[in-house]
Amino acid sequence: MDIIYLLLPxxxxxVVIIIGIFFWAVKSDQFDDLEGPAHRILMDDDxxxxxxxxxxx
Amino acid sequence: MNxxxxxxxxxxCGLPVPPELDISVNYHGEKKPMCCYGCQAVxxxxxxxxxxxxxxxxxxxxxxxxxxxxEFLQQLKAYDSPDVQKKFVAATDSENIYEVSLILEGITCxxxxxxxxxxxxxLDGIIDASINYSTHRARVRWDNxxxxxxxxxxxxxxxxxxxxxxDPEQHQLILEKERKAQIRRIGLSGLLGMQLMIFAVAMYxxxxxxxxxxxxQAFRWISLAITIPILLFASSxxxxxxxxxxxxxxxxxxVPVSLGIGIAFVASVMHTIKGSGEVYYDSVAMFTFxxxxxxYFEITTRKQTSEATEALLNLTPAVATRLIDYxxxxxxxxxxxxxxxxSELSVGDxxxxxxxxxxxxxxxxxxxxxxxxxxxxTGESLPVTRSVDDAVIGGSTNTENPxxxxxxxxxxxxxxxxxxxxxxEAQHTKPAITRLAxxxxxxxxxxxxxxxxxVAWYWYSPDSDLWLEITIATLVVSCPCALSLATxxxxxxxxxxxxxxxxxxxxxxxxxxxxxxxxxxxDKTGTLTEGRIELQGIHLNPAVQKTLDxxxxxxxxxxxxxxxxxxxxxxxxxxxxxxxxxxxxxxxITGRGISGRIEGETWFIGNRAFIEENCRQPLFDARFxxxxxxxxxxxxxxxxSEQCIAVFLLSDHVREEAPRLISELxxxxxxxxxxxxxxxxxxxxxxxxxxxxxTLADLHPEDKLKAVKALQNAGAIVVMTGDGVNDxxxxxxxxxxxxxxKGTQLAxxxxxxxxxxxxxxxxxxxxxxxxxxxxxxxxxxxxxxxxNITAIPAAAAGYVEPWMAALGMSASSLVVVINAMRLNRIxx
Numbered sequence: 001m002d003i004i005y006l007l008l009p010x011x012x013x014x015v016v017i018i019i020g021i022f023f024w025a026v027k028s029d030q031f032d033d034l035e036g037p038a039h040r041i042l043m044d045d046d047x048x049x050x051x052x053x054x055x056x057x
Numbered sequence: 058m059n060x061x062x063x064x065x066x067x068x069x070c071g072l073p074v075p076p077e078l079d080i081s082v083n084y085h086g087e088k089k090p091m092c093c094y095g096c097q098a099v100x101x102x103x104x105x106x107x108x109x110x111x112x113x114x115x116x117x118x119x120x121x122x123x124x125x126x127x128e129f130l131q132q133l134k135a136y137d138s139p140d141v142q143k144k145f146v147a148a149t150d151s152e153n154i155y156e157v158s159l160i161l162e163g164i165t166c167x168x169x170x171x172x173x174x175x176x177x178x179x180l181d182g183i184i185d186a187s188i189n190y191s192t193h194r195a196r197v198r199w200d201n202x203x204x205x206x207x208x209x210x211x212x213x214x215x216x217x218x219x220x221x222x223x224d225p226e227q228h229q230l231i232l233e234k235e236r237k238a239q240i241r242r243i244g245l246s247g248l249l250g251m252q253l254m255i256f257a258v259a260m261y262x263x264x265x266x267x268x269x270x271x272x273x274q275a276f277r278w279i280s281l282a283i284t285i286p287i288l289l290f291a292s293s294x295x296x297x298x299x300x301x302x303x304x305x306x307x308x309x310x311x312v313p314v315s316l317g318i319g320i321a322f323v324a325s326v327m328h329t330i331k332g333s334g335e336v337y338y339d340s341v342a343m344f345t346f347x348x349x350x351x352x353y354f355e356i357t358t359r360k361q362t363s364e365a366t367e368a369l370l371n372l373t374p375a376v377a378t379r380l381i382d383y384x385x386x387x388x389x390x391x392x393x394x395x396x397x398x399x400s401e402l403s404v405g406d407x408x409x410x411x412x413x414x415x416x417x418x419x420x421x422x423x424x425x426x427x428x429x430x431x432x433x434x435t436g437e438s439l440p441v442t443r444s445v446d447d448a449v450i451g452g453s454t455n456t457e458n459p460x461x462x463x464x465x466x467x468x469x470x471x472x473x474x475x476x477x478x479x480x481x482e483a484q485h486t487k488p489a490i491t492r493l494a495x496x497x498x499x500x501x502x503x504x505x506x507x508x509x510x511x512v513a514w515y516w517y518s519p520d521s522d523l524w525l526e527i528t529i530a531t532l533v534v535s536c537p538c539a540l541s542l543a544t545x546x547x548x549x550x551x552x553x554x555x556x557x558x559x560x561x562x563x564x565x566x567x568x569x570x571x572x573x574x575x576x577x578x579x580d581k582t583g584t585l586t587e588g589r590i591e592l593q594g595i596h597l598n599p600a601v602q603k604t605l606d607x608x609x610x611x612x613x614x615x616x617x618x619x620x621x622x623x624x625x626x627x628x629x630x631x632x633x634x635x636x637x638x639x640x641x642x643x644x645x646i647t648g649r650g651i652s653g654r655i656e657g658e659t660w661f662i663g664n665r666a667f668i669e670e671n672c673r674q675p676l677f678d679a680r681f682x683x684x685x686x687x688x689x690x691x692x693x694x695x696x697x698s699e700q701c702i703a704v705f706l707l708s709d710h711v712r713e714e715a716p717r718l719i720s721e722l723x724x725x726x727x728x729x730x731x732x733x734x735x736x737x738x739x740x741x742x743x744x745x746x747x748x749x750x751x752t753l754a755d756l757h758p759e760d761k762l763k764a765v766k767a768l769q770n771a772g773a774i775v776v777m778t779g780d781g782v783n784d785x786x787x788x789x790x791x792x793x794x795x796x797x798x799k800g801t802q803l804a805x806x807x808x809x810x811x812x813x814x815x816x817x818x819x820x821x822x823x824x825x826x827x828x829x830x831x832x833x834x835x836x837x838x839x840x841x842x843x844x845n846i847t848a849i850p851a852a853a854a855g856y857v858e859p860w861m862a863a864l865g866m867s868a869s870s871l872v873v874v875i876n877a878m879r880l881n882r883i884x885x
Contacts, residue, residue, distance in 0.1 A: 004272060008279050015252050015283075022244045031240050036190030039167035043114050 067092035069100040069217070071118035075634055084109060093634075095122045099217035108175055115168035122163075122217035133207040135376040136222060138396045142206065145222035153202045154184060159195040159210075161188065162219040169218070176216055180204060192364050195220065232360045239356055242291040243349045249283050250342030256280050257339035257863075270332075277329040280338040284322065292318050292345045308499040310541050316502065317536035318344060324529040334526070337533055340863060344538050347870060351545035355565070358552040362561040362811060377417040380461065383407035404467055410460045412621070418451040419471045420462035426647040427457040428623055432582055432781065439590070439691060440623060442648030452782065456623045457647055473803075476758055476782055480807050483762055483790030492566055493831075494544040497838055498537075505535050505849075512853045527855055534852035534862050535845050539869040543837030546877035551830040554883055559798070559814025560823040567809045569834075570793040571827035573774050577722055577820075578765060578787075580779035581733035581743055584797055584817065586709045588780065590624040590691075592632040594706040601702055608635070610703040614695045616640050617651050617662045625693055628707055650693075661696045672696040711746060714818035719747045721821045728773070732761050734783050761787040778812075778820065780804055795820060826883060833880055837873045844869040 025031065065074045068082065068089035081088040082100045091097040099122045103111055135141055147156045161173060170188045173195065177186035182203030188195045199209060206222070213220040256276040263273060292315075299315035302308060321337040321344075328334035381393040384407065394409060399417045402408075407423065410416050416429070426444030431453040440456045443449055449462060450472045468474060512531050516524035551568055555561065562568060582588050595607045615633035617640060618626035640653040650663015652671065661671045695703045719729055730751040733740050740754035753764055765787050768775050777784070777791035780800025788794035789807040796808035798815050805811055812819060848865055851857050857865075 001269070001272070005275065008275065011252065011255075012279070012283070015248060019245060019248055022248065023241055026237055026240050026244070031237070033189040033191055036167075036170065036188070039190060040171070043110070043168065043171045 065090050067096055068112075069096040069119070070121040072121055078634075084112065093121070096217075098122075099215070102215050103172065103217075106176065106179065108172055111168050111172045114171065116166045119165055119169060119217055120163045122214075130207075130211060133210050135396050136206045136210060138376070140398045140401070141376050141396065144224050144398070146206070149198065153200055154198060155201055155206075156196065156198045157206065157222050159197060159213075159220045160223045161193045161195055161213070162221075163217065164193045172216060173213065173218060176212065177209070180209065180212055183209070194223075194364075229360070229363050232356065232363060236353075236356050236360060239349060239353050242294070243346065243353060246287050246291040246342055246346040246349060249287050250339065250346050253280055253283055253339040253342045260336075261863075274332055277325075277332075277336050280336060281326060281329050284325075284338040284341055287342050287345055288318075288322060291349060292341070295345075295348070307495075308502055309495045310498040310537075310544070313498055313502050313505065313537040314344075314348065314541050316505070316532070317538070320529060320532045321536065324533060327529075337863075340533075340536065340866060343867070344536065347538070348541055348545075351542055351549065354549040354552070355545055358549070358556075358562065361556070362563045377402055377406075378409040378411075380407040380409055383461070402464055402467060404464050406464045408462050408464065410455045410462060412455055412457055412459060414455055416449050416451055416453050416455060416460075416462065418464045419466040420449055420451070420464045422447050422449060422460055423463050424461040425458050427455050427460050428647060430454040430456050430624070432588070439625075444647065457621055458645055473782065476785060476803070479758060479762065479786035480789045480803070483786045484807070486766075486790065492544065492569055493834060494541075494838065497540070497842075501537065501540065501842075501845075505532070508535075508849060508853065527853065530855070530857065530862075531849055531852045534848045534857055534865075536866055537841070537845070538866050539841035539844055539873045540838065542870055542873050543841050544834050546874050547830050547833045547837060547880065550833075550877045550880035551826055554826050554880060555823060558819040558822050558826075559812060559816070560795070560819050561811045561813055562809070563811060564809040567793060568827045568830050570774065570809070571776065571824055572831040574727065574776040574793060574824070576728045576730060576768055576773040576775045578730040578732055578768075578775055578777045578791070579749075580777075580781065580784050581731060581735055581740060582709065583780040583800060584778055584784075585715045585731070585743060585747065586711050588799070589709065590628045590707050591710050592628050592705060593708045596704040596706070598700065598702055600700065605702065607703075610695060611705075612638060613655060613660055614662050614693075614703070614705065616655060617643070617653050617660055617695075621645065621651065625691065625707055629693075629705065659698050661698070662693060665692075665694060668694045668696045668701060672698060672701060674700040711743060712817055714816055716747055718818045718821050719749060721818075722824075723748070725824070730768075732756055732764055732787070734758075734761075758783045758786045762790050765791050776820075778817065826880070829883060830880060833877055837876055840872055840876070841869060 066072060067074055068084065069091060072092045074090050074092045078092070080091045080094065080097050082091060082097060082104060083089075084100075084104060089100075091100060103109060136145075142155075145157055148154075149156055164170060164173070167190065170190050170193075174186060174188050177183055177195070177197060182200045184198040184200060186195060186197045197209060199206070210220050210222075256279065260268070260273060260276055262268075295311050295314045295318060298309070299311040302312055318341055321341050325336040325338050325341070328336050376396050377399050378394050379397050379402070381395060383393070402418055408417060408420070412427070422443060422445050424445065426442065428440030429443045429449055430440040431450060448465070449460075451466075452473050466472075509528055509532055513524055513528045516527050518524060548565075548568060552562065555568075579585050592611075595611060597605065597607055597610060611629065611633050612635055615629045615635075616638040618629050619637055619640070620643065621627075638655050640655055642659075643651065643653040645651050646663070646667065650661060650667035652659060652661045652663075654660070661668060691707050693705045693707065694701055695705070722729055728751065729749045730753070731740055731744050731747075731749045732753045734756050735754060737754040740752050743749075744752040753760075756764065761784070765775050765777060769792065774793075775791045776793045776795065777788050778795045778797070779785075779788055780797035782801050782803045784796075785801075785803045785807040788796060788804055793810070794808040795810045795812055796804040797817075798805075798811055798813040810823070844865065848857065848862070852862070
């Protein structure tokens with residue numbers, strides 16, 4: 001069971017990494033708009049390729 | 058959405074199509090009906106640019122688009138001036154690339170966001186445009202050598218929305234920073250808390266099945282190591298605010314919270330060092346996590362409100378048109394005009410104020426005369442006539458003719474600033490309001506500390522540490538977890554309900570005060586009434602009934618008034634809804650009327666005196682002169698040079714829902730008051746119509762404030778609802794104030810709640826939600842106290858096992874949260 005003494009610091013390191021990722025996500029504004037992406041994914045425009053062309057004028 | 062009489066509704070905005078109108082757009086080969094030319098233009102623009110998917114995806118109809126009048130486009134041009142841009146626009150590293158934040162108005166569903174985003178990104182010169190769905194803010198980066206800011210704004214208007222640049226206010230930036238910090242704290246305490254929970258569960262099960270002492274001690278130390286960052290980074294907010302409370306000699310909810318967290322942590326550290334006894338690190342983390350989450354929602358609500366307030370900013374840019382060297386030349390040509398930002402004005406400048414523009418500063422008219430709408434300051438709904446040498450107030454609107462004014466007062470001395478000072482004063486003298494939870498927190502702490510003292514005294518013996526153990530256990534068990542969650546959970550649930558009816562709380566005490574209110578004070582113009590003159594009826598001279606009908610008379614009147622910004626003109630134009638006639642030789646006589654020729658015949662439209670002067674037979678049917686239609690704010694007469702043709706009755710409509718609101722409030726035995734700066738007879742008339750018992754008219758802003766103070770001194774808890782600058786001081790001074798969403802920014806800034814929906818019946822619904830919320834808060838607090846009252850003696854007697862304490866704490870918090878959820882089921 002001595003393996004626990006090794007696993008404890010490993011767990012700690014993983015937690016630190018996860019917190020680091022979380023802080024990075026907050027910093028890069030990923031928590032600013034929590035509703036938009038849910039809608040945006042449904043309104044993708046790849047089914048309408050000609051839209052962009054006419055819209056450019 | 059369609060009503061039964063008129064089944065045809067506009068394909069674009071969903072409003073009914075007028076029967077005589079036949080316009081449409083072609084959507085996938087089908088002719089879709091349109092209710093107006095504005096909708097048609099917008100819809101055509103959307104379909105032409107290949108974004109007709111908008112109509113497939115949308116879940117609600119957009120607002121009816123405003124017409125693109127040349128003046129509006131002219132105003133947009135002002136945004137191209139570098140002076141004006143200084144405030145909103147940020148330069149980027151690359152040359153010619155700029156970035157701006159825009160507020161988008163008219164967004165009603167996700168498809169609107171999609172449409173705007175696609176539309177903006179398709180423009181040549183836009184590098185990147187992204188829209189935040191929840192805040193309706195867009196961030197746009199563009200190449201200034203290819204496209205100008207005014208073009209971007211204009212192109213948004215072409216598809217029926219309104220975009221204007223904004224400069225995020227200071228307190229909003231602070232709120233945003235605070236929100237991000239809070240997310241980090243929640244994430245940190247949540248993630249580390251999960252880790253702690255793993256060790257805690259291991260140790261609890263270890264209590265039953267046995268556990269090697271070495272592991273147990275290792276778990277204790279590592280838990281301590283994990284808890285320290287939570288304490289330093291996340292729980293520190295509670296300690297700071299508790300310290301602030303104590304140094305102000307107050308006891309808020311953060312004091313027992315800090316006490317709970319602190320004692321649990323200190324006890325755990327002692328046991329860790331000793332190598333025996335229970336540790337409560339997991340409780341510290343979870344408690345912090347729960348409480349931070351509850352407060353996060355309070356921050357989001359406040360942020361939402363402040364964003365909504367910001368959207369109310371006056372649309373016209375803070376720009377003035379200065380006339381260079383006017384003093385010497387006494388004439389103005391287009392070349393000597395420059396757009397400068399209002400902050401750069403100085404006393405003595407000469408400014409050109411076009412019709413429809415807001416007067417940028419206090420001043421004196423040097424040339425021209427016009428009707429000035431001062432409702433902002435006085436509450437009077439119709440414009441007053443001002444001509445050369447008359448003073449004008451910055452913030453009022455010029456409605457008829459171009460004016461040249463000389464600036465006389467700026468900044469501190471201006472009328473608006475003096476109102477601002479009145480607001481500040483009122484806010485200082487506002488009655489202090491303590492939230493129920495904070496009042497309870499005070500005596501909770503004192504009772505807790507006395508119990509701890511009694512427990513310590515009872516168990517004390519110099520030979521053993523047992524007294525200390527038991528005292529600490531008592532304090533840990535009494536952790537005010539449920540108590541401190543009681544209010545935030547209820548407020549959060551209620552905020553959702555309030556957002557649905559468009560009544561956004563700004564102050565934390567708003568709901569509780571609303572529930573206790575005894576007196577409701579209303580402003581008249583813009584609050585109980587629409588604040589907008591509307592055509593109420595047309596009386597046609599019987600002598601001309603053979604040749605003309607109502608619609609034709611209205612058409613002639615509207616055509617004459619087409620170029621005027623006067624509210625009466627707007628009312629006539631709005632009800633006309635037909636293509637206008639061509640008018641020649643148009644002449645405005647300020648404060649009197651307008652004359653012009655249509656198809657060779659001269660027409661006059663204006664007040665009684667104007668008609669009598671110009672018309673050979675100004676004889677009216679007795680009916681026209683009688684006080685029939687007494688509830689009108691005015692009459693306007695149309696005449697040819699021969700005879701009077703028609704009388705138009707106009708009035709500022711009482712809001713449809715106002716009578717219901719007043720009767721519902723009276724039903725709840727609340728006293729209703731009307732306080733207005735308008736004339737006595739107008740006020741009386743509205744009071745009679747609505748059944749308001751107490752009416753005060755002809756009031757200045759400071760009189761309103763005095764009247765409310767008098768009510769407060771008599772023991773009333775006053776809720777003030779208003780919209781104008783003249784209401785702002787009294788809004789600041791009332792126990793609770795509600796500003797109309799369509800009102801002025803100053804009013805919104807001074808208010809505790811904002812009624813975004815502009816439906817004043819929602820005040821009654823808000824009142825219902827508030828009393829229900831207060832009920833839930835009371836239940837939650839009683840439950841939390843009951844839990845603590847039973848748990849503390851048990852702990853004091855030494856009966857509570859640590860796992861029981863942990864379970865009890867979580868269960869009691871859960872009960873509080875579930876109880877608060879019941880608020881989501883309110884129906885009206």
